[in-house]
Amino acid sequence: MSFKNIALVTGSNKGIGYEIIKALLESDKPYHVFMGSRSLERGQEAAATLQKECADSSNTVEVIEVDISSDSSIAKAFEIVKASVGRIDTLINNAGITKDLDHIRGKVSLRESLTGSYDVNVAGTHVMTFTFMPLLLQSTDPRLIFITGLGTFDQCARGNFPLPPLERGWPKKMEFETVGYRCTKTALNMLMLDYHYKLRKDGVKVWCVGPGFLATDLGDAREMVAAQGAGHPSIGGRMVRSVVEGERDADTGKMWHSKFVDPATVTAALDYFEVSYAMPVKPLSLIHAGSMRDLISASEARILKTDYSSSNPRTLEGLALKVAEEIMDVNKDINLADMEVVRGMRSSIIGVLRQNISLSRHQPPKEPVLDVDALFKDAMNSKSSREAKRARIN
Structure with missing residues (x-):
């Protein structure tokens, strides 16, 4: 003993x-x-x-x-x-x-x-x-x-x-x-x-x-x-x-x-997006605000390139937060007052990742279960609607 x-x-x-x-x-x-x-x-x-x-x-x-x-x-x-x-x-x-x-x-x-x-x-x-x-x-x-x-x-x-x-x-x-x-x-x-x-x-x-x-x-x-x-x-x-x-x-x-994702999970996510959408991971400099898909891939690329030897990433929740942070970075017109938009998206992002990524086999499902571009557009439309409402009030 x-x-x-x-x-x-x-x-x-x-x-x-x-x-x-x-x-x-x-x-x-x-x-x-x-x-x-x-x-x-x-x-x-x-x-x-x-x-x-x-x-x-x-x-x-x-x-x-x-x-x-x-x-x-x-x-x-x-x-x-x-x-x-x-x-x-x-x-x-x-x-x-x-x-x-x-x-x-x-x-x-x-x-x-x-x-x-x-x-x-x-x-x-x-x-x-x-x-x-x-x-x-x-x-x-x-x-x-x-x-x-x-x-x-x-x-x-x-x-x-x-x-x-x-x-x-x-x-x-x-x-x-x-x-x-x-x-x-x-x-x-x-x-x-x-x-x-x-x-x-x-x-x-x-x-x-x-x-x-x-x-x-x-x-x-x-x-x-x-x-x-x-x-x-x-x-x-x-x-x-x-x-x-x-x-x-x-x-x-x-x-x-626990904030970030397991590297194996990131690899599975990359496999899914590249196979299902025939879309390679793009560097951050090529990201455009109109595509949630690109933003997710940018987050994954950043995680893969970062040395997390001292933080050992683990969960999907962390990737969703990272995606939300990327949205904040890329869409400069989103300010802290719009964090409720980002928070509201996180659960949906987690759902997208959980349902679209096979964590055990690293194989994508036959077809996507949710349109991530539509998800992003809905969130931004919600933001625009609130801004328009505030403008009318003012």
């Missing part, structure tokens, strides 16, 4: 946590992973499934019961791990909840929707980390990872906000809400920074990892978010594994948010 990297992942019997463990088990590096689960029974069922899925792996998984909302549960888990292996090399704080949808469904009060999430996502994570720190400091290469996201000011300020424009009036009619969850993740980012600065002389590498918009059971809304274009949780698993295995060591003390 001493030669293996010993990792502990909280909240890992399903969702992103499950995929993190799966990614570690599939690694060619040696791991023994503690699967933290509130329910020992559900954890054992998940571990059995993992062992079948990773039957060829020599890496191992062990279930440990831990509920991070309970101090006594955390303390008990600590004693078990201490007696078993005496150290951990990597602590991955993945466990988290949201009560926002419970509030919308009338199950909890507005106050409870916020305090309930804070108790687990912030207080629980802090107590878990604080308690297990003596075991982490026994490692020769200690790593501390917080799973975060939807709480970054820079992303939200640039228009990557998880809400469409809402109608006037109060209260707003909401079918999906994440405000409490987002606030806890913002707090978690600060918690990461606090540990980063406190542990610098101890040699502990600390990160926040935001795996992006993924389809998990968070808030019992897997089907809803999947329909909105959420990616597979395995994206998060691979991201975290890359941090554990040293690919982000230059970025310790930072928040790594």
